[in-house]
Amino acid sequence: MDGSQVNRYRYLQAQRISGSLGAEITGVDLSRPVDDAVLAEIRAALLDHLVIFFRDQDMTPATLLAFARRFGEIHRHPFIAGMPDYPEVLELAKKPGDKRNFGGDWHTDQMFAPEPALGTMLWAKQVPEAGGDTMFANQYLAYEALSDGMKRMIAGVRGVCVGDKKKGGVSRMANNAATLGSVKTVEPPKDVQTTTAHPLVRTHPETGRKSLYIGGHVHWLEDMTEEESQPLIQYLHQHSYQPAFTCRFRWRKGSLAFWDNRCTQHFAINDYPAETRVMHRVTIRGDRPF
Numbered sequence: 001m002d003g004s005q006v007n008r009y010r011y012l013q014a015q016r017i018s019g020s021l022g023a024e025i026t027g028v029d030l031s032r033p034v035d036d037a038v039l040a041e042i043r044a045a046l047l048d049h050l051v052i053f054f055r056d057q058d059m060t061p062a063t064l065l066a067f068a069r070r071f072g073e074i075h076r077h078p079f080i081a082g083m084p085d086y087p088e089v090l091e092l093a094k095k096p097g098d099k100r101n102f103g104g105d106w107h108t109d110q111m112f113a114p115e116p117a118l119g120t121m122l123w124a125k126q127v128p129e130a131g132g133d134t135m136f137a138n139q140y141l142a143y144e145a146l147s148d149g150m151k152r153m154i155a156g157v158r159g160v161c162v163g164d165k166k167k168g169g170v171s172r173m174a175n176n177a178a179t180l181g182s183v184k185t186v187e188p189p190k191d192v193q194t195t196t197a198h199p200l201v202r203t204h205p206e207t208g209r210k211s212l213y214i215g216g217h218v219h220w221l222e223d224m225t226e227e228e229s230q231p232l233i234q235y236l237h238q239h240s241y242q243p244a245f246t247c248r249f250r251w252r253k254g255s256l257a258f259w260d261n262r263c264t265q266h267f268a269i270n271d272y273p274a275e276t277r278v279m280h281r282v283t284i285r286g287d288r289p290f
């Protein structure tokens with residue numbers, strides 16, 4: 001969409017923030033119950049833009065959760081403790097002295113689960129003066145940019161996604177509190193599956209479009225050795241977040257981002273060593289990728 005198509009929606013406005021994905025949405029107050037007609041347009045905007053941003057939203061954990069529930073069931077994170085009164089809401093804090101941040105690599109949320117997250121909502125409670133931006137990458141474009149030969153080669157190949165570093169060697173999800181600074185990690189419940197194979201190319205269940213489905217959770221390719229898998233995983237991963245596929249969002253206090261994990265990756269930039277950043281996150285359950 002270009003500027004002339006801003007009025008495709010009736011109840012809200014969308015302003016794209018890059019050529020590849022992402023739009024800032026205005027005209028909606030998410031702290032109050034949202035009408036069904038408005039909700040339908042928010043859902044359409046998410047499918048159109050892959051990640052949508054709202055500014056100056058006066059959210060509480062309860063209103064954030066209520067808004068997220070309109071899109072589906074909530075997915076509890078098996079490795080991160082929720083807020084005491086709102087176990088489905090994660091408070092992700094990084095404070096001065098915390099070396100690592102949460103989500104500081106290219107990934108898509110809860111890819112290790114059999115039914116990974118449909119979408120994630122992140123609301124900014126406190127942000128650094130500058131820094132702490134989040135980048136997003138359009139995985140439809142990443143897939144479409146591959147050669148026909150590569151598309152044929154990876155069709156039907158599944159990547160094994162590991163959530164727990166104790167099982168998967170080096171992983172982004174460090175399962176101990178020291179490496180994640182102020183984010184409190186927990187042991188996953190015994191009955192929750194945290195290693196799952198998913199297709200490298202998935203079809204979006206709502207748009208029908210194919211996208212590359214790769215991220216930091218993919219450790220090896222099913223039925224292949226680690227040595228055979230690694231070069232292809234590394235190539236596809238580096239290919240997936242090249243600048244032309246990305247956008248970068250600068251947070252303000254009260255900003256809310258809502259992204260579609262089925263066709264995007266994201267990266268939380270760790271460039272504010274002496275400042276505090278506090279975010280509230282809710283994740284919506286998705287279906288099994290195909």
Ligand SMILES: [Fe+2]
Pocket residue numbers: 103107108109266
């Ligand atoms: Fe994430």
